[in-house]
Amino acid sequence: MSDTTATKTGTNTGTDTGTDYRDTVFLPETAFPMRAGLPAREPEWLDRWERIGVYDRLREKAQGRRPFILHDGPPYANGHLHIGHALNKVLKDFITRSQQMMGRDARYVPGWDCHGLPIEWKIEEQYRQKGLDKDAVDTIEFRQECRRFAEGWVDIQREEFKRLGVTGKWDDPYLTMAFHAEAVIAEEFMKLLMDGSLYQGSKPVMWSPVEKTALAEAEVEYHDHTSHTIWVRFKPVGDALDGASVVIWTTTPWTIPQNRAVSFNPDISYGLYEVGEVAENSTAKPGEKLVLADVLAESVMQSARVESHKRLRDVPASELQGLVLAHPYRGIEGGEGEWNYDVPLLAADFVTDDAGTGFVHNAPSHGDDDYQLGLKHGLPMTYNVEPDGSYRKDLPLFGGQFIIQPDGKDGAANVENIKQLAYAGALLAKGKIKHSYPHSWRSKAPLIYRNTPQWFAAIDKDLDDGMGEYGRTIRQRALTSIDQLVKWTPQTGRNRIFSMVENRPDWVLSRQRAWGVPLTTFVKRGAKPTDPDFLLRDPRINKRIVEAFEAEGADVWYREGFKEQVLGNDLNPDDYDQIMDVLDVWFDSGSTHAFVIRDRADGSPDGIADLYLEGTDQHRGWFHSSLLQASATMGRAPYRGVLTHGFTLDEKGMKMSKSLGNTIVPAEVIKQYGADILRLWVAQVDYTADQRIGPEILKGTADSYRRLRNTLRFMLGNLDGFTEAERVAPEDMPELEQWVLHRLAQLDHRVRQGYDAYDFQGVFQALFQFATVDLSAFYFDIRKDALYCDAPDSIRRRSSRTVLDLLFHRLVTWLAPMLPFTMEDVWLSRFPSDDDSVHLHDFPATPADWLNEPLADEWDRLRRVRRVVTAALEVQRTAKVIGASLEAAPVVHVEDAQVLEALKQVDFADLCITSDIVVTGDPIPAEAFRLPDIPGVGVVFELAEGEKCERCWKVLPDVGTHAHPNTCARCDAALTEMGR
Template identity: 50%
Template sequence: MTTSSSDQDTQSPADLYRDTVFLPRTSFPMRGGLPKQEPQWLKNWEETGLDARLKQQAEGRPTFTLHDGPPYANGHLHIGHAMNKINKDVINRAHRMSGYGVRYVPGWDCHGLPIEWKVEEKYRKAKKDKDSVPVLEFRAECRAYAAEWLNIQMQEFKRLGVQAEWQNRYATMDFSSEAAIVNEIGKFLLNGRLYRGLRPVMWSPVEKTALAEAEIEYHDHTSTTILVAFPVVRDPTPAHALEDVSVVIWTTTPWTIPGNRALAYGPEITYVVLRVDETGEGALLEPGAKVLVAEALVDAFCQEAHVTAHHILYTLPGSALKGAVCSHPLRGAGYDFDVPMLPGEFVTTEAGTGLVHMAPSHGEDDFQLCRMYGVEVPEVVQADGTYAPWVSGFAGTHVFKAADVICSTLEAVMEHANANGTAPAGLVGRGEIVHSYPHSWRSRAPVIYRATPQWFIRMDGEDSLREKALKALEDVTFVPAQARNRLTSMIRTRPDWCISRQRAWGVPIAVFVEKRTGEVLRDADVMQRVVDAFKEEGADAWYSSEPARFLGPDRNPDDYDQVFDIVDVWFESGSTHAFVLGKPGLSFPADLYLEGSDQHRGWFQSSLLESVGTRGVSPYKALVTNGFVLDEQGRKMSKSLGNVIAPQDVNDSLGADVLRLWVVNSDTNDDLRIGKEILKQQGELYRRLRNTLRWLLGALDGYTEAEAVPYAELPELERWVLHRLTELGGLIARAVETHEWVGVYPALHGFCTTDLSAFYFDIRKDALYCDAPSNPTRRAARTVLDILQRCLTTWLAPVLVFTAEEAWTSRFGAEQSVHEQAFPELPAEWNDPALDERWARIRSVRRIITTEIEGARREGTIGSSLQAQVELTFSEEEAALFAGVNWSELAIVSHVDVVVDPTSSSIYVEGDEGGTLHGAPVVQVADGEKCVRCWKVLPETGTRDDYAGLCLRCADVVEQQGGPHTGQEGA
């Protein structure tokens, strides 16, 4: 660098030497422009075949398989989808960069109610009757609808930066998938676990099908409550305690009264026969009436029945009720049957009367108890929720509109009993309750329990599926660990698995039932013919073919009924391991399943039961559970609240990398929160990380390996930075091994902002900008910056997939992608806990110094810290401990005088008691002149005539570089 004498005459010293400072230079811009740049990177990766290279890279490596739980192909992605897929993508990328072979096959759930319901909505708008549409035509419309949304969702997942084998995706509606699913049904058929039985199941009258527990959500619902009297007609008690007595029950489902067939009592509960003496306004019982209720609930009963005075005639244990029989309150109106009283361990005194009416078609406990005692299970309610034609008095009425007519009928019965002086029968009281009630999560309509013939997979019995599943879970890792309790308790208590649905869009339970015996046909050859047909034509073959095609030449089709129920979609998704895993590079069992906490009752559970039932093992080695995404106030997102955050909107405004950063900065083990302010904060965090990468790239301008300094020759500060890198590298390695990622990237961000930007970078800027290229400190710093840049860029790559690629190619060129790199292997010798402890003390002293400097700046004593000089008093112990520390360099001041006071005890490190406590560091204006190049204030500045305005260090550097000078060097 040379400057003519005329130029020198017109330039100030500061202008003259500006270009001699080694300021950072990089093509990596300060602003990311992510919404515009990210799609360009996606296009670049597709054009350069990155996915294919990554698949090839996986060959020969130890495999890591994260099996994708399939979302429904029925609408744009929501923020929960984005969080889930980003989480998976981070884990996959981190494993790949840790040396694993990763093949990630994304999938979609395409059958069942979510899609069928949408197609039916189109019919309803067009005033078209779905039942009039030929089944194959309807199924074709469902297939087209699912295919359209599958492709839309695929593009939306790609836009999030998710890397996957998109061309190799799986879908449950693929012919090969449908064949595999029906083959899994066949395995349960042939091993004897599949059976047809009558049991109450969750039933949606709107959708006219059984529902799985995972398809249910609970909302507040207002129900009519009633007290109903059942007259005792058989009294087994001593002294005829139940003579002319009526048993009173309380229920929140008045519509189940026509289905009543028994009453339940608690054998350990104490009951009383209560005589009504006085009643208040609204009472339906009359004085003199005798009723049976639990002793603990007398007051509650009297209040609800408007009984103002009473007395107890008898007290008796529940066991005394054994053998008692009542009549139905509607006896004489088509309900002329006895109603036995049965012991039920589930009966409590928490609410009601301590006596429970049993409608075995409409409750699990009811069904089990009545079946145990041989009580009939009547079919009362039809598929659409209306009473069947044979239900006397209520035929055709919808159960959710039946409360008024039921109450009116029962009230008339009570009036008749009162008029005739007989034991009370009918309505005793009516009220309302707001309680949590099950609803279909698709139609949002309330559901009922309804007993219908369904297909079940047996949980107990010989070779118990329940016990095998619980045993398999013992070897599964759960993240978080407490999630184990939830899944195991669900498996332990769940009833037999109802897998049949009364719909059209899905894989049929392709079995035959012999008409003569009612037995299901268990024939491996028949099942194989079904599987083969499905492979060629898909599940439509079941609807388009004659039964003889499957039954074969040795059976008469007229002897069999063909089953057209479809299989539960949870069985389908639970079977996906059968047609995705076990292929080259895709291990079975999978290393990991990762989904939301709702999947403990959904996919996690169905996958486990399906795999254990057909293969005897769990399909996964580890389960990671995420929480749900809420708004900033902790509310569920809804359009009505206007608090929905769509991932597409975040992509367009801030960029997918910011959304990805939000995911890893959240505690995904719990419910997450998101909103405009939270995303704004994430944008700030992103900018800090980007600026860290940008500064590193700029400071490494022109760096070559020839500059590298061996570890043993590095200054302490550089070795401390490398130690911190080993800690972070260990944190990431443990996360890869354990799948516990919460807190990892916040720690990495903290390192960048606190340890690097606010400390190390700040200290080393002087050496990097002003020292000569050959200076050992500058070379050491650049050596560490090179390592930092490689570590940080690769460590951030699983999250900031676009930004890390931009940073990597800015330095190394477009020929290689950061996503093909490995996480750096950090030498064990870099890990030095003793050095870390020493630098923790050094930094604590530095904080005290910088606090005093800030005080001097606020008072106006100094401007920048380089205008200061500091007097630092140490005890002898401290002087020895901090020997060799360059305090002016660390505090970024022009000069530090260290004074050793042998009489002083320490305020910086723990020392012996006694001695004189010395004061804080003394900050003064530095002696000398400001160097126009490095800005330090030193007495030596300007002492070389040929480099006016420069300190001696800067004059030497400029001279070495052949830079400009202000005159001839003096003698």
């Protein structure tokens, strides 16, 4: 029966005999609509799932099953969802739903990161708009504002996540600001206090002058920035180097007042150069002598506008080592003796001759290499830069000047230093350079390195804590976990995080902010950080702090009298100072494994998650902080697997930006298409790399959805009224049905393997190809005739309906993790119920004995021959020789005897949807139609002989010779069986 038969039969009024067989044909019947109407209907299913308690019922049903814990990486509760959120949460939902339907107890507890700068910054913005001073507001009152702000956004984001169709424990999520969470975070922190990992150090850290706090590496992003560059003369004290100046180059002129040394590399070749002629406006002086790295000398002379110069001699490392230089501001007018100190010339292997001069000026307070050099040689630290990015008020010449202004723009400090260097005769040259520069990922303002007292976790300290199975230091445990305990998907994630952990410095735990879990620490008043009694380590005090946080939250730390309360009668409160810094928010989120996986009833018995899933940026973020935190407090990584996804770009591969107008907002996609279309986009992309989305891509996704929906609608329509009494055993089915069962067995393996490997693109493509090619374009096309026109008791019709039932249960459940709304609609269209859901069912078991490779090989050959036949008929249809394939009765010439025999074992006319067909081994005539890629097959077109059956529209010789007028033998028998 042709593709259009159903429509034509429905409108046929018979021939001039007046016969009308429309009501005897079993046309598909279903209320499942062609148009999905997802935007309007999806909220109804969401309400239904909540009403019947699908998530909690699954937990009851899954008791005794092996748990699968996907631990949710907490988003910040501070704004509407973007497309990256949607990608992330939908991927997680694919996993939890599929693992549940494959027999696990897949628990998913969504969570939110509620502390930290993102939220505090929003409240400060509100204060600024109202003209209020944050510092004048009571700390607890300010924290309550932050809490209310976070609570509001948690509620908004929860509904937005649920609208995506994400299933989970939405009525009881985890929040880092919950009292129990704050108590556990403090308790986890105090484990570092007790094991000796915690220390206070004064070293340069990445600092945000705008936000007035230290930042972790994960809070830093890099953007292009134009910086001043300067070449500065450092003159030797005395008559060393023949009076020549050592020249340094830097992109941070503001650090010159903090200079304490100059470094060189003994492996670099240096020379003594004399300046000859100079260009107009050059600050170089004819006849002056400079020491430079030989490979950089030419570029330095060009920058200084030196038109001629000569090299006088080598300057060996032995001559440089131990040399003493004068600070360029020594003796400067107005300097008040601030810089009248010697500057040693020190060897350092971090100095290169890639750029600059071969010499590096060192400010130990403003760079890690400089700091380490200063530790080695006992260089003094400077404290010239205030938290707001300005010089201290009493600094000569520069007091109060900003490096970075409160609005994030460059201050006057760089330009003023350049001017003073020129006045002092120390400026050899100046310029500008555009380079990648660190910025805060929140305020987007430039950062500086600034020396400041901070609290650190020592990641290389030998820990005697009884958890040394995977190493005795935090770093060793983390590296061992990466290599031995965690599966990384994709595997490249392993290399990325391993190198980060291998080379990272100690963890900066403290932030100079108000909204977060405080560093629950007391220090001995008057003691130095190196003193053994500097930190108060008392289990009794720790216990009281945790109990107070459990009862009232972390706000109690800031309540007047709290220190006296927890120190009690055991210690004199006047002997101790209470630390008011808050913990790095990454320590909060890094601790979630403790209060979610370990502590909750729906957590994991061993406190370890099966999977963490986030974007690739979290190798330095949440994956990283969780790994370090758990390595410190439980001796290993808190996860067994880590899966990463890329970032979402627009259709042209550009980063999304509001200013470019190329953002795709999930809520708008859902409003236009529905959440299932957005989810289908996720299923179709390779999420491990960066993916693209845009209007045209979404149109293509919607088209794929429509094709899939039509396949499902066909199944529903042709299963109308199916009962168990119709069911046929596989061994009694025709070969075509047995072939479909073989494909189902293959797909069952592919689907389960794909879901287990998180290969959603592979799963969907396999199912989509099967549904649209194997089913709609092949099996359904062939079996329409039997389904519509065979007698109800026909073995062929019953077998096909049985296969449709088996297909239905598998396709609908296999697709349910990806398209939960649509598959619920399909399921309920067939099995209406007040309390059932497709999501309460597992993937059905598929018998292995359905696999039949010999049969599959045979049918592969049959389909190849069929392709030649259908192509030959299409030529005739295009030429308008025939209107439908049932008008044809082609002759098929086949050279291969094995294929010929197989063709004779089946009703090949049915497979080709022709009224008749002849297969022969006779030589292929010259005029026969062929396809180049299928040799040995030729088709000669012939018209079918006979009349058209008014019921099935086949053209057969026997039409008109039976009891029912104008019918073929098959339709006559069917009508008789139906009592017509």
